[in-house]
Amino acid sequence: MADGGRQYRVLIVEDEDNIAIALDYLMSREGYAHERIATGQGALDLIRDTRPDLVLLDVMLPEVSGYEICQEIRADKDLSDVRILMMTARGSAMERRKGLALGADGFIAKPFELGELRAELRRILDGETT
Incomplete structure (x- = not known):
């Protein structure tokens, strides 16, 4: 989706091909x-x-966890404008709190409905907070 004619850029960090x-x-x-x-x-x-x-x-990736990546992004002042939507199959309230505490802008449990994910993407990219 474009923002004033600009196309948003999204990086997917996901190890499961499906x-x-x-x-x-x-x-x-x-x-x-x-x-x-x-x-x-x-x-x-x-x-x-x-x-x-x-x-x-x-959240669950080979080598380095999504939590660690989230922490690293938030510790780097040059990346302060990068938004983060975390996703996990372990979608407990504790996992969500941990992700948000580390600086994620949103958290979604897998499996997710595409409509739910679409709404979260739009909310985060439009600058609303959780």
Whole structure:
């Protein structure tokens, strides 16, 4: 979706191919420029290089957890405008609180309805807070 003619850029950090394919489809339908990385290890470098508007971040990743990536993004003042939507199959209230406490802008449990994810993406990209 464009913001004043500008296309939002989303980085998908997801190691499960089936979920990544569904997310890729949704991002394309919504008009977001997007790319995907499947491991946490390279995600931070890619985030620093590309400065996406939003990182759609899985909690459970190989090598480095989504929580650690979230913490690193929030500790880097050059990335202060990058928004983070965390997602996990362990969608307990405690997991949600932890993600938000570490600086995530939103938290969604898998499996999610595409409409629910679409609404969260729009809410975060439009600058509303949780």
